[in-house]
Amino acid sequence: MPFVSSFTVPLSSRPLLRLQEIRAIEAVEVPLADPPLMERAGAAIARAVIAHVPPGGLVCVLCGPGNNGGDGFVAARRLLALGRRAVVIGRFDGGGSGGEAAAAREAFVASGGVMLAGPDALETPPAAIVDALFGIGLARPIGEPHASWIEWGLAQTAFKLAVDVPSGLDADTGRCTGPCFTADLTSTFLADKPGLHTLDGPDRAGKVVVDSLGIDPRRHDLGLGRLLGLDAFADHLQPRRKNTHKGSFGHVLVVGGAPRMSGAAFLAGHAALATGAGKVTLCALDPNILSFSPVHPELMVGNAIPERGVDVLVVGPGLGASDPARALLARLLPSPLPLVLDADGLNRLAVDAELQESLRSRPIPAILTPHPMEAARLLGTEVAAVQNDRIAAAQELARRYRAHVVLKGCGSIVADPDGTWAINPTGNPGMASAGMGDVLSGLLGSLLAQGWPVPLAARFGTFLHGAAADRLVAEGIGPIGLRASETVAAARQLVNEWSERNRKAL
Ligand SMILES: NC(=O)C1=CN([C@@H]2O[C@H](COP(=O)(O)OP(=O)(O)OC[C@H]3O[C@@H](n4cnc5c(N)ncnc54)[C@H](O)[C@@H]3O)[C@@H](O)[C@H]2O)[C@@H](O)CC1
Numbered sequence: 001m002p003f004v005s006s007f008t009v010p011l012s013s014r015p016l017l018r019l020q021e022i023r024a025i026e027a028v029e030v031p032l033a034d035p036p037l038m039e040r041a042g043a044a045i046a047r048a049v050i051a052h053v054p055p056g057g058l059v060c061v062l063c064g065p066g067n068n069g070g071d072g073f074v075a076a077r078r079l080l081a082l083g084r085r086a087v088v089i090g091r092f093d094g095g096g097s098g099g100e101a102a103a104a105r106e107a108f109v110a111s112g113g114v115m116l117a118g119p120d121a122l123e124t125p126p127a128a129i130v131d132a133l134f135g136i137g138l139a140r141p142i143g144e145p146h147a148s149w150i151e152w153g154l155a156q157t158a159f160k161l162a163v164d165v166p167s168g169l170d171a172d173t174g175r176c177t178g179p180c181f182t183a184d185l186t187s188t189f190l191a192d193k194p195g196l197h198t199l200d201g202p203d204r205a206g207k208v209v210v211d212s213l214g215i216d217p218r219r220h221d222l223g224l225g226r227l228l229g230l231d232a233f234a235d236h237l238q239p240r241r242k243n244t245h246k247g248s249f250g251h252v253l254v255v256g257g258a259p260r261m262s263g264a265a266f267l268a269g270h271a272a273l274a275t276g277a278g279k280v281t282l283c284a285l286d287p288n289i290l291s292f293s294p295v296h297p298e299l300m301v302g303n304a305i306p307e308r309g310v311d312v313l314v315v316g317p318g319l320g321a322s323d324p325a326r327a328l329l330a331r332l333l334p335s336p337l338p339l340v341l342d343a344d345g346l347n348r349l350a351v352d353a354e355l356q357e358s359l360r361s362r363p364i365p366a367i368l369t370p371h372p373m374e375a376a377r378l379l380g381t382e383v384a385a386v387q388n389d390r391i392a393a394a395q396e397l398a399r400r401y402r403a404h405v406v407l408k409g410c411g412s413i414v415a416d417p418d419g420t421w422a423i424n425p426t427g428n429p430g431m432a433s434a435g436m437g438d439v440l441s442g443l444l445g446s447l448l449a450q451g452w453p454v455p456l457a458a459r460f461g462t463f464l465h466g467a468a469a470d471r472l473v474a475e476g477i478g479p480i481g482l483r484a485s486e487t488v489a490a491a492r493q494l495v496n497e498w499s500e501r502n503r504k505a506l
Protein backbone atom coordinates (compact mmCIF):
# COMPACT_ATOMS: atom_id res chain seq x y z
CA MET A 1 0.00 0.00 0.00
CA PRO A 2 1.49 3.42 -0.85
CA PHE A 3 2.47 5.53 2.13
CA VAL A 4 0.05 8.42 2.58
CA SER A 5 1.84 11.54 3.72
CA SER A 6 0.27 13.38 6.66
CA PHE A 7 2.74 16.25 6.61
CA THR A 8 1.25 19.55 7.68
CA VAL A 9 3.08 22.67 8.66
CA PRO A 10 1.86 25.38 11.06
CA LEU A 11 0.61 28.16 8.81
CA SER A 12 -0.13 31.01 11.20
CA SER A 13 2.04 32.58 13.81
CA ARG A 14 0.34 33.71 17.02
CA PRO A 15 1.13 35.45 20.28
CA LEU A 16 2.39 33.42 23.24
CA LEU A 17 1.62 35.10 26.55
CA ARG A 18 3.52 34.55 29.72
CA LEU A 19 1.66 34.15 33.00
CA GLN A 20 1.84 37.80 34.03
CA GLU A 21 0.48 38.86 30.65
CA ILE A 22 -2.48 36.44 30.91
CA ARG A 23 -3.17 37.59 34.46
CA ALA A 24 -3.14 41.20 33.26
CA ILE A 25 -5.83 40.39 30.67
CA GLU A 26 -7.90 38.56 33.28
CA ALA A 27 -7.68 41.53 35.63
CA VAL A 28 -9.21 43.80 33.01
CA GLU A 29 -11.71 41.45 31.39
CA VAL A 30 -13.13 39.35 34.24
CA PRO A 31 -15.02 42.25 35.87
CA LEU A 32 -16.40 43.38 32.49
CA ALA A 33 -17.35 40.09 30.89
CA ASP A 34 -21.01 39.25 30.47
CA PRO A 35 -21.54 36.33 30.18
CA PRO A 36 -18.67 35.62 32.59
CA LEU A 37 -15.43 34.20 31.19
CA MET A 38 -15.84 31.00 33.18
CA GLU A 39 -19.21 30.42 31.54
CA ARG A 40 -17.64 30.95 28.12
CA ALA A 41 -14.70 28.65 28.94
CA GLY A 42 -17.06 25.89 30.14
CA ALA A 43 -19.14 26.26 26.98
CA ALA A 44 -15.98 25.92 24.84
CA ILE A 45 -15.03 22.73 26.67
CA ALA A 46 -18.53 21.29 26.25
CA ARG A 47 -18.37 22.04 22.51
CA ALA A 48 -14.98 20.36 22.19
CA VAL A 49 -16.25 17.27 24.01
CA ILE A 50 -19.31 17.05 21.79
CA ALA A 51 -17.13 17.31 18.70
CA HIS A 52 -15.02 14.35 19.81
CA VAL A 53 -17.28 12.04 21.80
CA PRO A 54 -20.32 10.21 20.37
CA PRO A 55 -23.63 10.65 22.24
CA GLY A 56 -24.12 8.07 24.98
CA GLY A 57 -20.46 8.01 26.04
CA LEU A 58 -19.78 8.95 29.65
CA VAL A 59 -17.79 12.16 30.16
CA CYS A 60 -15.80 12.24 33.38
CA VAL A 61 -14.69 15.72 34.44
CA LEU A 62 -11.87 15.91 37.00
CA CYS A 63 -12.38 19.19 38.89
CA GLY A 64 -9.75 20.90 41.04
CA PRO A 65 -10.16 23.53 43.76
CA GLY A 66 -9.70 26.70 41.69
CA ASN A 67 -11.12 28.39 38.63
CA ASN A 68 -9.79 25.64 36.34
CA GLY A 69 -12.12 23.35 38.26
CA GLY A 70 -14.82 26.02 37.86
CA ASP A 71 -14.48 25.74 34.08
CA GLY A 72 -14.92 21.98 34.47
CA PHE A 73 -18.15 22.37 36.49
CA VAL A 74 -19.63 24.70 33.88
CA ALA A 75 -18.69 22.25 31.11
CA ALA A 76 -20.28 19.33 32.99
CA ARG A 77 -23.47 21.32 33.67
CA ARG A 78 -23.73 22.30 30.01
CA LEU A 79 -23.12 18.76 28.81
CA LEU A 80 -25.96 17.52 31.02
CA ALA A 81 -28.22 20.25 29.69
CA LEU A 82 -27.42 19.06 26.16
CA GLY A 83 -28.48 15.52 27.04
CA ARG A 84 -24.96 14.13 27.44
CA ARG A 85 -23.85 11.80 30.25
CA ALA A 86 -21.40 13.62 32.51
CA VAL A 87 -20.11 13.23 36.08
CA VAL A 88 -17.59 15.21 38.08
CA ILE A 89 -14.84 13.77 40.22
CA GLY A 90 -13.88 16.32 42.84
CA ARG A 91 -13.34 16.86 46.54
CA PHE A 92 -13.75 20.15 48.28
CA ASP A 93 -12.66 21.01 51.77
CA GLY A 94 -13.51 24.68 51.83
CA GLY A 95 -10.14 25.69 50.32
CA GLY A 96 -9.63 26.82 46.75
CA SER A 97 -10.32 30.05 44.95
CA GLY A 98 -13.93 30.16 46.15
CA GLY A 99 -16.23 32.73 44.55
CA GLU A 100 -16.95 31.95 40.97
CA ALA A 101 -15.68 28.37 41.08
CA ALA A 102 -17.80 27.56 44.12
CA ALA A 103 -20.83 29.08 42.39
CA ALA A 104 -20.14 26.92 39.31
CA ARG A 105 -20.01 23.84 41.54
CA GLU A 106 -23.28 24.72 43.22
CA ALA A 107 -24.96 25.36 39.87
CA PHE A 108 -23.79 21.95 38.64
CA VAL A 109 -25.16 20.17 41.72
CA ALA A 110 -28.39 22.20 41.59
CA SER A 111 -28.92 21.08 38.00
CA GLY A 112 -28.86 17.45 39.15
CA GLY A 113 -25.16 16.84 38.52
CA VAL A 114 -23.41 14.02 40.35
CA MET A 115 -20.09 14.51 42.12
CA LEU A 116 -17.99 11.48 42.96
CA ALA A 117 -15.13 11.40 45.46
CA GLY A 118 -12.84 9.38 43.19
CA PRO A 119 -12.70 7.28 40.02
CA ASP A 120 -13.44 4.05 41.94
CA ALA A 121 -17.04 5.22 42.24
CA LEU A 122 -17.54 5.21 38.43
CA GLU A 123 -19.87 2.49 37.21
CA THR A 124 -18.78 2.47 33.58
CA PRO A 125 -15.45 3.36 31.95
CA PRO A 126 -15.56 6.89 30.54
CA ALA A 127 -15.52 7.73 26.84
CA ALA A 128 -13.87 11.04 27.64
CA ILE A 129 -11.87 12.50 30.51
CA VAL A 130 -11.78 16.26 30.97
CA ASP A 131 -8.83 17.46 33.04
CA ALA A 132 -9.98 20.55 34.94
CA LEU A 133 -7.76 20.01 37.98
CA PHE A 134 -5.21 22.84 37.68
CA GLY A 135 -4.53 25.50 35.11
CA ILE A 136 -2.32 28.55 35.26
CA GLY A 137 -2.66 28.66 39.04
CA LEU A 138 -0.56 25.52 39.60
CA ALA A 139 1.72 26.49 42.46
CA ARG A 140 3.50 23.27 43.45
CA PRO A 141 3.79 19.59 42.44
CA ILE A 142 0.44 17.84 42.44
CA GLY A 143 -0.22 15.65 45.49
CA GLU A 144 -3.06 13.36 46.59
CA PRO A 145 -5.82 12.73 45.73
CA HIS A 146 -5.26 14.52 42.42
CA ALA A 147 -2.06 12.63 41.57
CA SER A 148 -3.92 9.28 41.73
CA TRP A 149 -6.74 10.66 39.61
CA ILE A 150 -4.23 11.69 36.96
CA GLU A 151 -2.59 8.28 37.08
CA TRP A 152 -6.00 6.64 36.71
CA GLY A 153 -6.91 8.96 33.84
CA LEU A 154 -3.73 8.23 31.93
CA ALA A 155 -4.44 4.50 32.14
CA GLN A 156 -7.83 4.92 30.40
CA THR A 157 -8.30 4.61 26.65
CA ALA A 158 -10.79 7.51 26.73
CA PHE A 159 -10.41 10.72 24.71
CA LYS A 160 -8.50 13.16 26.94
CA LEU A 161 -9.06 16.87 26.94
CA ALA A 162 -7.13 19.36 29.07
CA VAL A 163 -8.77 22.60 30.20
CA ASP A 164 -6.42 25.53 29.56
CA VAL A 165 -3.24 23.56 30.42
CA PRO A 166 -2.62 19.87 31.18
CA SER A 167 -2.61 19.69 34.98
CA GLY A 168 0.93 19.49 36.32
CA LEU A 169 2.46 21.33 33.36
CA ASP A 170 3.83 24.80 34.03
CA ALA A 171 2.07 27.03 31.49
CA ASP A 172 5.00 29.42 31.41
CA THR A 173 7.95 27.08 31.04
CA GLY A 174 6.63 23.72 29.81
CA ARG A 175 8.08 21.98 32.85
CA CYS A 176 6.30 19.07 34.55
CA THR A 177 6.75 19.63 38.23
CA GLY A 178 5.44 16.19 39.26
CA PRO A 179 2.44 14.11 38.15
CA CYS A 180 1.13 15.53 34.90
CA PHE A 181 -1.91 14.89 32.69
CA THR A 182 -1.35 13.97 29.04
CA ALA A 183 -4.06 15.21 26.69
CA ASP A 184 -5.13 14.48 23.14
CA LEU A 185 -6.39 18.04 22.93
CA THR A 186 -5.79 21.13 25.05
CA SER A 187 -8.31 23.91 24.81
CA THR A 188 -6.48 26.98 26.05
CA PHE A 189 -8.12 30.28 26.91
CA LEU A 190 -7.62 33.96 26.20
CA ALA A 191 -4.30 33.37 24.39
CA ASP A 192 -1.76 30.64 23.70
CA LYS A 193 0.89 29.88 26.32
CA PRO A 194 4.57 29.11 25.82
CA GLY A 195 4.61 26.11 28.15
CA LEU A 196 2.35 24.22 25.75
CA HIS A 197 5.00 24.41 23.02
CA THR A 198 8.41 23.84 24.57
CA LEU A 199 10.17 21.25 26.76
CA ASP A 200 7.48 18.79 28.04
CA GLY A 201 4.57 20.83 26.65
CA PRO A 202 4.33 19.21 23.20
CA ASP A 203 4.33 15.72 24.76
CA ARG A 204 1.63 16.65 27.27
CA ALA A 205 -0.73 19.01 25.48
CA GLY A 206 -1.55 17.11 22.27
CA LYS A 207 -3.25 19.37 19.77
CA VAL A 208 -3.57 22.92 21.10
CA VAL A 209 -6.68 24.96 20.26
CA VAL A 210 -6.82 28.60 21.37
CA ASP A 211 -10.16 30.12 22.35
CA SER A 212 -10.05 33.85 23.03
CA LEU A 213 -13.38 33.59 24.91
CA GLY A 214 -14.68 36.46 22.81
CA ILE A 215 -12.01 38.87 24.04
CA ASP A 216 -10.40 40.90 21.30
CA PRO A 217 -6.66 40.35 21.85
CA ARG A 218 -5.85 43.71 20.25
CA ARG A 219 -7.24 45.40 23.36
CA HIS A 220 -4.23 44.07 25.27
CA ASP A 221 -0.46 44.04 25.29
CA LEU A 222 0.41 40.87 23.41
CA GLY A 223 3.91 40.71 24.79
CA LEU A 224 7.18 39.85 23.10
CA GLY A 225 6.65 36.17 22.29
CA ARG A 226 5.24 34.44 19.21
CA LEU A 227 4.65 30.89 18.05
CA LEU A 228 6.14 30.69 14.56
CA GLY A 229 4.01 29.93 11.51
CA LEU A 230 4.76 29.95 7.80
CA ASP A 231 2.96 33.27 7.33
CA ALA A 232 5.77 35.06 9.18
CA PHE A 233 8.13 34.35 6.28
CA ALA A 234 5.91 35.00 3.28
CA ASP A 235 7.56 38.29 2.27
CA HIS A 236 10.95 36.62 1.95
CA LEU A 237 9.85 33.26 0.57
CA GLN A 238 9.48 34.40 -2.98
CA PRO A 239 10.30 32.68 -6.25
CA ARG A 240 13.50 33.88 -7.86
CA ARG A 241 13.60 36.40 -10.64
CA LYS A 242 14.86 34.93 -13.89
CA ASN A 243 17.51 37.60 -14.31
CA THR A 244 19.92 36.47 -11.58
CA HIS A 245 23.42 35.01 -11.26
CA LYS A 246 25.26 33.17 -8.51
CA GLY A 247 26.55 36.43 -7.10
CA SER A 248 22.94 37.38 -6.35
CA PHE A 249 22.68 34.73 -3.64
CA GLY A 250 25.82 35.27 -1.66
CA HIS A 251 28.97 33.39 -0.73
CA VAL A 252 28.99 31.40 2.54
CA LEU A 253 32.25 30.50 4.23
CA VAL A 254 32.03 27.53 6.62
CA VAL A 255 34.91 27.43 9.10
CA GLY A 256 35.50 24.25 11.10
CA GLY A 257 36.38 20.72 10.11
CA ALA A 258 39.26 19.86 12.47
CA PRO A 259 40.88 16.43 12.04
CA ARG A 260 38.26 13.64 12.42
CA MET A 261 35.45 16.24 12.47
CA SER A 262 35.32 17.37 8.86
CA GLY A 263 31.88 15.74 8.39
CA ALA A 264 30.33 18.53 10.46
CA ALA A 265 31.67 21.21 8.14
CA PHE A 266 30.61 19.26 5.04
CA LEU A 267 27.07 18.92 6.42
CA ALA A 268 26.85 22.67 7.00
CA GLY A 269 28.23 23.33 3.52
CA HIS A 270 25.80 20.92 1.86
CA ALA A 271 22.87 22.50 3.69
CA ALA A 272 23.91 25.98 2.57
CA LEU A 273 24.20 24.89 -1.07
CA ALA A 274 20.93 23.00 -1.07
CA THR A 275 18.91 25.93 0.21
CA GLY A 276 20.09 28.50 -2.23
CA ALA A 277 23.44 30.04 -1.31
CA GLY A 278 25.17 31.10 -4.52
CA LYS A 279 28.60 29.79 -3.50
CA VAL A 280 29.93 27.87 -0.51
CA THR A 281 33.55 27.57 0.56
CA LEU A 282 34.72 25.34 3.35
CA CYS A 283 37.80 26.32 5.33
CA ALA A 284 38.87 23.29 7.35
CA LEU A 285 41.49 22.94 10.05
CA ASP A 286 42.20 19.36 8.98
CA PRO A 287 45.29 19.57 6.70
CA ASN A 288 44.38 16.21 5.16
CA ILE A 289 40.80 17.09 4.29
CA LEU A 290 39.57 15.98 0.86
CA SER A 291 40.06 18.78 -1.62
CA PHE A 292 36.44 18.39 -2.73
CA SER A 293 33.24 16.75 -1.50
CA PRO A 294 32.48 13.61 -3.55
CA VAL A 295 28.79 14.10 -2.66
CA HIS A 296 28.71 17.76 -3.67
CA PRO A 297 31.69 18.66 -5.84
CA GLU A 298 30.23 22.19 -6.03
CA LEU A 299 31.70 22.87 -2.59
CA MET A 300 35.06 24.60 -2.62
CA VAL A 301 37.26 23.05 0.07
CA GLY A 302 40.59 24.24 1.45
CA ASN A 303 42.57 25.16 4.55
CA ALA A 304 42.68 28.90 3.99
CA ILE A 305 40.27 31.73 4.57
CA PRO A 306 39.60 33.45 1.23
CA GLU A 307 40.98 36.96 1.12
CA ARG A 308 37.82 38.46 -0.35
CA GLY A 309 34.40 37.74 -1.81
CA VAL A 310 32.80 36.11 1.24
CA ASP A 311 29.40 37.42 2.38
CA VAL A 312 28.58 35.29 5.44
CA LEU A 313 30.53 33.32 8.03
CA VAL A 314 29.42 30.03 9.60
CA VAL A 315 31.94 29.26 12.30
CA GLY A 316 32.02 26.21 14.53
CA PRO A 317 30.96 22.95 12.86
CA GLY A 318 33.73 20.52 13.82
CA LEU A 319 36.02 23.40 14.80
CA GLY A 320 37.46 21.64 17.86
CA ALA A 321 39.11 23.28 20.85
CA SER A 322 42.68 23.67 19.59
CA ASP A 323 44.78 26.84 19.67
CA PRO A 324 44.43 27.31 15.90
CA ALA A 325 40.66 27.11 16.40
CA ARG A 326 40.86 29.86 19.00
CA ALA A 327 43.02 31.94 16.66
CA LEU A 328 40.41 31.60 13.91
CA LEU A 329 37.68 32.73 16.26
CA ALA A 330 39.72 35.73 17.38
CA ARG A 331 40.25 36.67 13.74
CA LEU A 332 36.67 36.14 12.54
CA LEU A 333 34.47 37.38 15.39
CA PRO A 334 35.28 41.08 14.80
CA SER A 335 34.48 40.72 11.07
CA PRO A 336 31.71 43.02 9.83
CA LEU A 337 30.07 40.09 7.98
CA PRO A 338 26.92 38.32 9.23
CA LEU A 339 27.99 35.39 11.41
CA VAL A 340 26.55 32.10 12.64
CA LEU A 341 28.40 30.63 15.60
CA ASP A 342 27.78 27.03 16.63
CA ALA A 343 29.12 24.03 18.48
CA ASP A 344 32.84 24.24 19.36
CA GLY A 345 32.76 27.94 18.53
CA LEU A 346 30.30 28.38 21.40
CA ASN A 347 32.23 26.21 23.81
CA ARG A 348 35.38 28.24 23.28
CA LEU A 349 33.43 31.47 23.57
CA ALA A 350 32.07 30.38 26.94
CA VAL A 351 35.53 30.41 28.54
CA ASP A 352 37.14 33.38 26.81
CA ALA A 353 36.27 36.91 27.92
CA GLU A 354 38.16 38.49 25.03
CA LEU A 355 36.16 36.54 22.44
CA GLN A 356 32.97 37.44 24.28
CA GLU A 357 33.78 41.10 24.06
CA SER A 358 34.46 40.93 20.34
CA LEU A 359 31.17 39.10 19.83
CA ARG A 360 29.28 41.80 21.75
CA SER A 361 30.94 44.57 19.78
CA ARG A 362 30.08 43.23 16.32
CA PRO A 363 28.31 45.74 14.07
CA ILE A 364 25.83 43.01 13.03
CA PRO A 365 24.75 40.80 15.94
CA ALA A 366 25.65 37.15 15.34
CA ILE A 367 23.32 34.13 15.50
CA LEU A 368 24.31 31.68 18.25
CA THR A 369 22.80 28.19 18.16
CA PRO A 370 23.44 26.51 21.52
CA HIS A 371 21.85 23.31 22.72
CA PRO A 372 20.98 23.37 26.44
CA MET A 373 24.43 22.17 27.53
CA GLU A 374 26.20 24.84 25.47
CA ALA A 375 23.71 27.42 26.74
CA ALA A 376 24.49 26.41 30.32
CA ARG A 377 28.23 26.86 29.69
CA LEU A 378 27.64 30.26 28.13
CA LEU A 379 25.55 31.34 31.12
CA GLY A 380 27.87 29.76 33.68
CA THR A 381 25.05 27.63 35.05
CA GLU A 382 23.62 24.09 35.00
CA VAL A 383 21.57 22.50 32.21
CA ALA A 384 18.65 22.13 34.64
CA ALA A 385 18.63 25.88 35.23
CA VAL A 386 18.45 26.51 31.49
CA GLN A 387 15.63 24.00 31.02
CA ASN A 388 13.71 25.34 34.04
CA ASP A 389 12.92 28.41 31.99
CA ARG A 390 14.12 28.09 28.43
CA ILE A 391 12.67 31.43 27.36
CA ALA A 392 14.39 33.32 30.15
CA ALA A 393 17.67 31.51 29.43
CA ALA A 394 17.53 32.36 25.71
CA GLN A 395 16.64 35.97 26.50
CA GLU A 396 19.51 36.24 28.94
CA LEU A 397 21.97 34.80 26.41
CA ALA A 398 20.72 37.20 23.73
CA ARG A 399 21.09 40.14 26.09
CA ARG A 400 24.44 39.14 27.55
CA TYR A 401 26.10 38.36 24.21
CA ARG A 402 24.13 40.90 22.16
CA ALA A 403 23.25 38.17 19.70
CA HIS A 404 20.28 36.34 18.23
CA VAL A 405 20.02 33.02 20.00
CA VAL A 406 18.48 29.73 18.89
CA LEU A 407 18.21 27.60 22.02
CA LYS A 408 17.73 24.13 20.55
CA GLY A 409 15.60 21.31 21.93
CA CYS A 410 11.91 20.40 21.89
CA GLY A 411 10.27 23.70 21.00
CA SER A 412 13.44 25.63 20.09
CA ILE A 413 13.45 29.19 21.41
CA VAL A 414 14.67 32.07 19.26
CA ALA A 415 15.53 35.20 21.23
CA ASP A 416 16.80 38.60 20.10
CA PRO A 417 18.96 41.14 21.92
CA ASP A 418 15.92 43.46 22.30
CA GLY A 419 14.01 40.86 24.34
CA THR A 420 11.65 39.56 21.64
CA TRP A 421 11.38 35.80 21.37
CA ALA A 422 9.63 33.02 19.51
CA ILE A 423 9.02 29.30 19.85
CA ASN A 424 9.42 27.05 16.84
CA PRO A 425 6.63 24.47 16.53
CA THR A 426 8.25 22.25 13.88
CA GLY A 427 10.58 19.30 14.40
CA ASN A 428 10.50 15.87 16.00
CA PRO A 429 12.61 13.51 18.11
CA GLY A 430 14.39 12.21 15.01
CA MET A 431 16.37 15.43 15.19
CA ALA A 432 18.08 14.31 18.37
CA SER A 433 20.94 12.87 16.35
CA ALA A 434 24.46 13.78 15.30
CA GLY A 435 24.97 16.46 12.69
CA MET A 436 21.56 18.14 12.96
CA GLY A 437 23.12 21.26 14.47
CA ASP A 438 25.62 21.46 11.60
CA VAL A 439 22.78 21.36 9.08
CA LEU A 440 20.98 24.14 10.95
CA SER A 441 24.12 26.29 10.88
CA GLY A 442 24.39 25.81 7.14
CA LEU A 443 20.74 26.71 6.59
CA LEU A 444 21.14 29.88 8.65
CA GLY A 445 24.26 30.89 6.73
CA SER A 446 22.46 30.27 3.46
CA LEU A 447 19.52 32.50 4.39
CA LEU A 448 21.83 35.29 5.55
CA ALA A 449 23.75 35.05 2.27
CA GLN A 450 20.48 35.48 0.39
CA GLY A 451 19.72 38.68 2.24
CA TRP A 452 17.29 37.58 4.95
CA PRO A 453 17.34 39.98 7.92
CA VAL A 454 19.20 38.34 10.82
CA PRO A 455 16.24 37.88 13.24
CA LEU A 456 14.07 36.44 10.48
CA ALA A 457 16.85 34.15 9.24
CA ALA A 458 17.24 32.77 12.78
CA ARG A 459 13.51 32.03 12.88
CA PHE A 460 13.07 30.67 9.38
CA GLY A 461 16.19 28.48 9.44
CA THR A 462 14.93 26.85 12.63
CA PHE A 463 11.39 26.49 11.27
CA LEU A 464 12.59 25.08 7.94
CA HIS A 465 14.92 22.56 9.51
CA GLY A 466 12.19 21.19 11.80
CA ALA A 467 9.66 21.12 8.96
CA ALA A 468 12.14 19.20 6.77
CA ALA A 469 12.46 16.56 9.48
CA ASP A 470 8.66 16.49 9.87
CA ARG A 471 8.21 15.99 6.12
CA LEU A 472 10.61 13.03 6.23
CA VAL A 473 8.80 11.45 9.17
CA ALA A 474 5.50 11.84 7.31
CA GLU A 475 7.10 9.92 4.46
CA GLY A 476 8.14 7.10 6.77
CA ILE A 477 11.77 8.18 7.12
CA GLY A 478 12.25 8.44 10.87
CA PRO A 479 11.90 9.64 13.51
CA ILE A 480 13.98 6.61 14.53
CA GLY A 481 17.11 6.57 12.43
CA LEU A 482 16.56 9.93 10.73
CA ARG A 483 19.94 11.21 9.55
CA ALA A 484 20.96 14.86 9.47
CA SER A 485 22.07 14.66 5.85
CA GLU A 486 18.56 13.52 4.88
CA THR A 487 17.06 16.77 6.15
CA VAL A 488 19.13 18.73 3.62
CA ALA A 489 17.27 17.54 0.53
CA ALA A 490 13.91 17.82 2.32
CA ALA A 491 14.70 21.44 3.25
CA ARG A 492 15.48 22.16 -0.39
CA GLN A 493 12.13 20.72 -1.46
CA LEU A 494 10.26 22.81 1.08
CA VAL A 495 11.84 26.17 0.25
CA ASN A 496 11.05 25.58 -3.40
CA GLU A 497 7.47 24.48 -2.70
CA TRP A 498 6.78 27.36 -0.35
CA SER A 499 8.28 29.97 -2.67
CA GLU A 500 6.27 28.62 -5.58
CA ARG A 501 3.09 28.67 -3.50
CA ASN A 502 3.67 32.34 -2.77
CA ARG A 503 4.04 33.06 -6.49
CA LYS A 504 0.58 31.60 -7.05
CA ALA A 505 -0.78 33.76 -4.28
CA LEU A 506 0.55 36.93 -5.90
N1 LIG B 1 -9.71 34.21 36.27
C1 LIG B 1 -10.70 33.96 35.45
O1 LIG B 1 -11.70 34.54 35.54
C2 LIG B 1 -10.61 32.92 34.42
C3 LIG B 1 -9.96 31.76 34.73
N2 LIG B 1 -10.01 30.72 33.89
C4 LIG B 1 -9.57 29.41 34.35
O2 LIG B 1 -9.04 29.50 35.64
C5 LIG B 1 -7.73 28.97 35.67
C6 LIG B 1 -6.92 29.73 36.66
O3 LIG B 1 -7.62 29.67 37.88
P1 LIG B 1 -6.92 29.80 39.26
O4 LIG B 1 -6.12 31.01 39.29
O5 LIG B 1 -7.98 29.65 40.29
O6 LIG B 1 -5.91 28.60 39.29
P2 LIG B 1 -6.12 27.03 39.19
O7 LIG B 1 -7.53 26.65 39.11
O8 LIG B 1 -5.18 26.58 38.16
O9 LIG B 1 -5.54 26.50 40.59
C7 LIG B 1 -5.45 27.32 41.68
C8 LIG B 1 -5.98 26.63 42.92
O10 LIG B 1 -5.31 25.42 43.15
C9 LIG B 1 -4.51 25.50 44.33
N3 LIG B 1 -3.30 24.80 43.98
C10 LIG B 1 -2.29 25.20 43.17
N4 LIG B 1 -1.40 24.20 43.00
C11 LIG B 1 -1.87 23.16 43.74
C12 LIG B 1 -1.41 21.84 43.94
N5 LIG B 1 -0.30 21.40 43.37
N6 LIG B 1 -2.11 21.03 44.73
C13 LIG B 1 -3.26 21.46 45.33
N7 LIG B 1 -3.76 22.70 45.16
C14 LIG B 1 -3.06 23.53 44.36
C15 LIG B 1 -4.37 26.96 44.62
O11 LIG B 1 -4.19 27.17 45.99
C16 LIG B 1 -5.71 27.48 44.13
O12 LIG B 1 -6.73 27.20 45.07
C17 LIG B 1 -7.24 29.06 34.27
O13 LIG B 1 -6.24 28.11 34.01
C18 LIG B 1 -8.51 28.83 33.49
O14 LIG B 1 -8.76 27.45 33.36
C19 LIG B 1 -10.89 30.73 32.74
O15 LIG B 1 -12.14 30.34 33.21
C20 LIG B 1 -10.97 32.08 32.13
C21 LIG B 1 -11.32 33.14 33.14
Ligand SMILES: [K+]
Nearest residue numbers: 131134165167
Ligand atom coordinates in the same frame (compact mmCIF):
# COMPACT_ATOMS: atom_id res chain seq x y z
K1 LIG C 1 -6.15 21.46 33.48
